[in-house]
Each structure stands twice: as structure tokens, then as C-alpha cells.
Amino acid sequence: MTTHPTAVAVTGASGYIGTSLLRQLEEKGSLDKLVAIDSQPLPFPIHNITAYRRNVTQPIDDALLEHHVSTLVHLAFISRRGRNRREVNEIRENNLTALRTVLESCARAGVNHVVYVSSNTVYGARPDNPVPLTIRSPLRPQTDFPYGYDNFLSEQALQEFAEHQGGTKVTILRSCMVLGPTAGNHLTQAFFRRWLLEVENQNPPLQFVYEDDLARVVDIVIQRGIPGIFNVAGDGVVFYREMAKIIDSRMVSLPAFLAYPLVQLTWNLRIQRNSTAAGLNLARYPIVVSTGTLKQATGYKFWHTSMDALTSYANSNLLYKD
Numbered sequence: 001m002t003t004h005p006t007a008v009a010v011t012g013a014s015g016y017i018g019t020s021l022l023r024q025l026e027e028k029g030s031l032d033k034l035v036a037i038d039s040q041p042l043p044f045p046i047h048n049i050t051a052y053r054r055n056v057t058q059p060i061d062d063a064l065l066e067h068h069v070s071t072l073v074h075l076a077f078i079s080r081r082g083r084n085r086r087e088v089n090e091i092r093e094n095n096l097t098a099l100r101t102v103l104e105s106c107a108r109a110g111v112n113h114v115v116y117v118s119s120n121t122v123y124g125a126r127p128d129n130p131v132p133l134t135i136r137s138p139l140r141p142q143t144d145f146p147y148g149y150d151n152f153l154s155e156q157a158l159q160e161f162a163e164h165q166g167g168t169k170v171t172i173l174r175s176c177m178v179l180g181p182t183a184g185n186h187l188t189q190a191f192f193r194r195w196l197l198e199v200e201n202q203n204p205p206l207q208f209v210y211e212d213d214l215a216r217v218v219d220i221v222i223q224r225g226i227p228g229i230f231n232v233a234g235d236g237v238v239f240y241r242e243m244a245k246i247i248d249s250r251m252v253s254l255p256a257f258l259a260y261p262l263v264q265l266t267w268n269l270r271i272q273r274n275s276t277a278a279g280l281n282l283a284r285y286p287i288v289v290s291t292g293t294l295k296q297a298t299g300y301k302f303w304h305t306s307m308d309a310l311t312s313y314a315n316s317n318l319l320y321k322d
Helices: 016-028 061-066 084-110 146-162 186-192 211-223 240-246 256-268 277-283 293-299 306-316
Strands: 007-011 033-038 051-052 070-075 111-117 169-175 175-178 193-198 208-211 230-231 250-254
Touching: 007 016, 016 033, 016 175, 016 211, 033 061, 061 084, 070 211, 084 111, 084 146, 111 146, 111 211, 146 169, 169 211, 169 306, 175 186, 175 211, 175 306, 193 240, 193 256, 193 277, 208 211, 208 306, 211 293, 230 293, 240 250, 240 306, 250 256, 256 277
Parallel strands: 007 033, 007 070, 033 051, 070 111, 111 169, 169 230, 175 208, 193 250
Antiparallel strands: none
């Protein structure tokens, strides 16, 4: 018999995904208590919640113990790309220190279930990627694409924790880009721009997941205590050129031997702050994931397609302010 959690803690609670999840959990109203932990304040009031202004690189045992937290969702992750190797390493160390500290606090506080929202970029944007990728596909993130590589290292830390802490269930959700009317973070700023570069006339398929769909998936995983690794993506795909039309971007087509040095040069000269040359692989090679394992484990049917998520974001946001 599944034991429903009575108190759930969310780290990184004031971020985009965190606030979407808190809205879902509040609407559902099936929990006795919500505990929000973030260095920033919550952007709106939530019923029946205790909020802590904490940097989770420091232990949070007291908060977990005080509220008898049984499930923790870890969303505290810096997605911003560092400007240089030193900044990249500092962000990576911060992300891993925060995760390990949270896991240690969970072990000491007797938390039964840890949920981590990872990224489909842990598979790596590679020319030989099968379509679709399954949870059994090898993880091949590019070391020079920190967002994917840091999530890969985080997944390794979580699996080590699961092996040594047998009494705690661990769930890893490898999500594609999350979009919707309230989307807006470093990832969307880097991906959606007035000008988009097309490499060698390639037109890869892309996946998106609607913000409410991801929140519902996490809610189901929490309520049923489902452990394991799952891919998360809305049904269907949107091709790169199709996306450019929807977000009203102008496409510039260059061969790879020009595109990569140009993007790296503009990054080095601080002409643009969106991506190094490594980010071009996302516009060139597919990372299309299968969600069959998730649907089988949860029975969830996505309310919105990848196209729905993208058009909702495009229709609700002033994409280009410059």
C-alpha cells in the first residue's frame, strides 16, 4: 500500500519550476504541510506553507525535522552559464555542494523520498543520437555545455546516494525545456532570441513540456512515492525552423565551419551572453526522448503537446525587448 506524504519540502521553491509546483500542490490540497526553502522570497502567497530563506549549501536538517518532511523535491540549481572557466567551476561546485548537503540533511532527518528534476541534455546533443532516446540510452553530455554536464554529475551523486541510503527512494525526471505563460529564466533567454543561427540547413526536432504538465507529473510521483528515472516531454515535436516562425525570429544560415567560431568569438568578446559555440549543438542535433516508461509508471496523459507549450509561451511573453 502506498503511504501518502503529509509534508513536502521544495528547495529552489521561488524559481520558475518551483512556483509552478507549489501552485499545483496548493490546488490539490492533499498535503498537511508545504515547506519552501530558497535564498529568495516566494513571489506570491501560498496556503499552509512555511518558507525558509536559506542557502541550501548549508544543512537544512532543522526545517525537515520540525515539519516531519517525508518527501523533498530538489530544484535548487544554478542554470546560468559562467563567463569563464573559473565561473563555470564555481557554479558547478555550488550545484553539487547544495545537492550533497541536501541529501545529507535528508538522510539525517529520515526523509523517505527525494525527487530531482534533471534535464534531457544529460544525453548530449550528438549527431548519432537515436530517435527517440530511452532511459537506457547512454548519457553523453558535452563537458563544455555546463547545464547538461552539471545535471549529469548531479544524477551520479543521486544514484550514489540511493545505493548507500537504501531506505530512501530517489526519482530523477529528465525533462526537456519547460514552457508556458509564466516561463522566463536563463534557459529561455538563451534559446529564444530575435536572431537564430541555423547550422548547415539542419532542422532538428525539438521537444517542450508545458509547465503545468511537469508540475502534475511531479505531484503524481510525490503522491504515489514512485522511484526511478523517467524522461519528461510533451507529445509531438516542433522542428527548429518551425519554432523560429512561431517566436518570430529571423534565421541566419551558416556552414558549421563558420558558425561555431563566430558564436565563440561573439561570446569571448561579450557581444552576446547567451551561449558559447557548444550551445549550437542543440540547434543541430536531436535530443528527442521517449516518455513511455513515465506513462507506464504513472498512467499520466499529457494535457499539452510540445507545440502547445511553445505557442503558449510565445503568446504570453514579449520575447524581444531590445
